[in-house]
Amino acid sequence: MAMLHIVNKSPFERTAFESCLKHISVGDSVLMIEDAVVGAMQNTRFSAHIEQALQESSVYVLSGDLAARGLSQERIISGVTAVDYEGFVDLTVECDTTQSWL
């Protein structure tokens, strides 16, 4: 039972993202949307958490929300995959359930 964890809050503002990463199971997927997309950037005090999560899970970021914040896909952590809304829908199909970390 793979779960898609959807995070929409910045890890620098709220603890929901960190809680999410503590609860994910092997094979789960994590998708960053809205303000959470800053968590995908390289060389932040949060990036080690994402790199750790990437060892046993797939991590995605919504490309439009990166662009809306002036963040380049070239600066996201290696291994994190940028997806558009179509990719977002595909992730919800591939995973058995979804959990929004609000």
Place this chain on the structure above:
Amino acid sequence: MSLPLGAFWMKYTLMINEGPYQRQSSDTALHFARAVLAKGHEVIRVFFYHDGVNNGTRLSVPPRDDRQIQQAWSDLAKAHSLDLVICIAAAQRRGITDAKEAKRQGLDTDNLLEGFRISGLGQLIEGSVEADRTLVFGG
């Protein structure tokens, strides 16, 4: 994506807990709903709860060059026969009312936008039971 797309279609129920223009979740849910429909999946219900009920007012007049969020939901509902349900308890607290309820409460007007209907929380539960996927936006 590895999935054989179009091999099977899914039913979605969406729950929206945030008002329009509040942060971003109402926009996110709209984009997501459009993408779901574009892929041939079905949105069987959209349930508006908490401040999300404000997506259903017809008295919002945003600047013309801004996003017309409430109207966008109404248009999407019309184009795809969506069932947009507003929680009655949340709506009453926030001044969202249909004609029948306005009359019952002795109010001088109603403000429910075309395409929305007001009902109870049971509609969310039913939608979740009948859908393959339930997604929560906002809050």
